[in-house]
Amino acid sequence: MPGERLPTEAELAKKLGVAVGTLRKALNELEQNGLLERIQGSGTYVKNTPDNSAVYHFFRLELKSGGGLPNADFLSVEQHTNTYVASLLGLESNAQLWRFRRLRKLDQQPAAMEEIWISGEHKDDIAQDDLVESLYVYYREKLGFWISKVQDSITVDHVPDWKHQDFKPEIGSACGYIERLSWSNRDRIEEVSFTWYDPVNVRYAARWT
Numbered sequence: 228m229p230g231e232r233l234p235t236e237a238e239l240a241k242k243l244g245v246a247v248g249t250l251r252k253a254l255n256e257l258e259q260n261g262l263l264e265r266i267q268g269s270g271t272y273v274k275n276t277p278d279n280s281a282v283y284h285f286f287r288l289e290l291k292s293g294g295g296l297p298n299a300d301f302l303s304v305e306q307h308t309n310t311y312v313a314s315l316l317g318l319e320s321n322a323q324l325w326r327f328r329r330l331r332k333l334d335q336q337p338a339a340m341e342e343i344w345i346s347g348e349h350k351d352d353i354a355q356d357d358l359v360e361s362l363y364v365y366y367r368e369k370l371g372f373w374i375s376k377v378q379d380s381i382t383v384d385h386v387p388d389w390k391h392q393d394f395k396p397e398i399g400s401a402c403g404y405i406e407r408l409s410w411s412n413r414d415r416i417e418e419v420s421f422t423w424y425d426p427v428n429v430r431y432a433a434r435w436t
Contacts, residue, residue, distance in 0.1 A: 231272065231273045231375075231412075232269075232270045232271065232272050232412070233263075233270065233271045233272070233273070235270075236250055236251060236254070254271065258271075266371075269413075272412055285363075285374065285377045285409075287379065287405075287431050287432060287433055288331070288333065288338060288339060288422075288424055288429055288430070288431060288432075289333065289429070289430060289432050290333050290334065290336065290338070290428060290429060290430075291428055291429065291430050292428075294333075294334075295333025295334045295336070295338070296333065296334050297331065297332070297333055298331075298332050298335070298360055299329040299330065299331050299332065299341065299360055300329060300330045300332070300391075301327065301328070301329050301355050301358060302328040302329060302330060302389075302391060303326075303327070303328045303355075304325070304326075304327055304353055304354070304355045304358065305325075305326050306323050306324065306325060306326070306347055307323075307324055307326050308320075308321050308322065308323065308324060309324055309326075309344065312324060312344045312419045315408060315416060315419045316344070316345075316346055316416055316417075316419060317415065317416065318346060322346065322347065322348075323347030323348075324344050324345065324346060324347050325344065325345050325346070325347055325349070325350075325353055326342065326343070326344050327341075327342070327343040327344075327358070327362065328340070328341065328342050328343075328389065329341040329343070330391040330393065330394060331422070331424075333429065336428065337391065337393040337394045337395065337425070338424060338425055338428065338429045339394075339422050339423060339424035339425065339429065340386070340387060340389075340390050340391065340394055340422070340423045340424075341420060341421070341422050342387075342420065342421045342422075343362060343418060343419075343420040343421075344418065344419045344420065345366075345370075345417060345418050345419075346417070349370045350369070350370060357369075362418075366411075366417070366418075372411040372412055372413055372417055373411060373412050374409045374410070374411060374417070374418065375410055375411060375412050375414075376409075376410045377407055377408065377409045377410070378407065378408045378410075379405050379406070379407050379431075379433075380405070380406045380407075381403070381404070381405050381431055382404050382406075383401055383402070383403065383404055384401075384402065384404035384423060385399050385400065385401060385402070386398050386399060386400050386402050386423055387423060390423070394425065395425055395427070395428075396423075396425055396426075396427075401426070402423050402424060402425065402426050403423070403424040403425075403426045403429070403430075403431065404421070404422065404423055404424075405420075405421070405422040405424070405431065406419075406420075406421055407419070407420045407421075407422070
């Protein structure tokens with residue numbers, strides 16, 4: 228599975244019944260083909276290539292009319308403290324955190340307001356111009372981790388007072404609400420996000436096969 232850490236070479240060679248040298252050659256080839264990643268001091272991981280399918284693998288919002296190509300506009304990138312978020316990230320209550328606020332769109336239609344938090348330990352300085360539309364790609368390429376699994380809690384909340392003017396629901400009105408915890412390949416929560424979505428035009432959809 229993407230993000231999974233492989234056993235040591237000795238363990239894997241024994242399990243597969245091959246010589247360590249033979250296994251090492253195979254692993255090197257897989258790494259060269261972009262299927263594995265070796266992180267010094269950590270191990271070898273199955274690589275989650277940030278192509279379009281991987282980037283939106285955990286994306287769950289869609290237009291009620293069907294589908295919708297997602298994109299997002301950053302509204303602000305700031306450092307703050309947040310006791311609740313810090314507790315979810317396993318950090319001290321006064322830990323510095325990065326907060327990203329975005330307007331999420333589907334087929335260029337305003338669909339949701341997003342507030343995303345990560346630890347301030349990852350980087351001392353993050354400029355809005357440094358970010359790419361997919362934060363998952365940014366995490367992988369600039370911060371050295373990737374998201375391997377998520378947990379969503381869905382309920383109803385009120386539209387926040389910082390909402391973008393293009394987001395149709397009024398401030399304080401009821402809307403769909405998602406609280407997401409995202410685990411990295413290091414098997415710890417690296418991201419906490421809150422999403423307020425337009426219940427008239429947008430729905431949360433999860434499908435399994």
